[in-house]
Amino acid sequence: MSVIQSYRSLSDAQKGRARGAPAYSIYVNRPLGRVLASVAHAAGLTPNQVTLVSAAFTFTGIALLVAVPPSLPLGVIVWLMLAIGYAWDSADGQVARLRGGGSLVGEWLDHIVDSAKIVSLHVAVVVGMYRYVEPLEATWLLVPLAFAVVATVTFFGMILNDLLRARLGVGQSTQTGGSSPLRAIAGLPTDYGTLCFVFVFWGWAPGFMALYTLLALAAILYLAAALAVWFRKMNALSGVQA
Incomplete structure (x- = not known):
């Protein structure tokens, strides 16, 4: 199948939008992933190979934060x-759909890579700041550490929600509602694509820390609201009164 044929086939193989999915993920990352998936499928790459390509880009970027002094070009x-790693991350699932469906090991590998990148990115910020930013108030290191905790709990919460809902035969978020344009734009502060863009300012410490801290606060507020909603829904599904 050619790249163009693969691209056209994906129009009939797209999954639904997760409820509350943010704008970059919907309007930029998934279309980019569709192009990459078409190329990967035409080249004969498997979904797992696409996942590894995604990991190679992502962890190269993370390693640079630790190994190279900050600068605007960096x-x-x-x-x-x-x-690019994020776009390839979107492509692996689309390649799987082109091939007729994903596999258990493919989903496992995708989630392992995602969980590793979520925490290691913020750990790399801690290490990079500690190594290269002078003078540095030690309290600023608490921001990426807190961000790492919040991002990890949020990711695990979403995975656990779908796992427990599936056990009861309840549809996942992609099956139970879409995301309006207004809601998608409102979710930009919590979008991984927005976080990626903030690293453009990595060579300008005050600007980077200001934007990064704002995103950390947005992530904290989102998690606080999400936990309340998730607990209420789980309580309703379990039939247990808290």
Whole structure:
């Protein structure tokens, strides 16, 4: 199947939008992933191979934060590595759909890579700041550490929600509602694509820390609201009064 044929076939093989999915993920990352998936499928790559390509870009960008002193050119490179890795992350599932469906091991590998990148990106910020930013108030290191905790709990919460709902035969978020344009735009502060772009300012410490801290606060507020909603829904599904 050619690239063009693969691309056209994907129009009939797209999954639904997750409820509350943010704008970058919907309007930028998934279309980019569709192009990459078409190329990968035409080249004969498997979904797992696409996942590994995604990981190679992502963890190259993360490693640069630790290994190379900050600069504006480096920030652009890191952003591109993370953004390209994110696009390839969208492509693996689309390749799986082109091939007739994903596999258990493919889903496992995808989630393992995602969980590793979510925490390691913020750990790399801690290490990079500690190594290269002077003078640095030690309290600023608490921001990426808190961000790592919040991002990890949020990711695990979403995975656990779908796991427990599936056990009861309840549809996942992609099956139970879409995301309006207004809601998608409102979700930009919590979008991984937005976080990737902030690294453009990696060589300008005050600007980077201001934007990064705002995103950390948005992530904290989102998790606080999400936990309340998730608990209420789980309580309703279990039939147990808290």
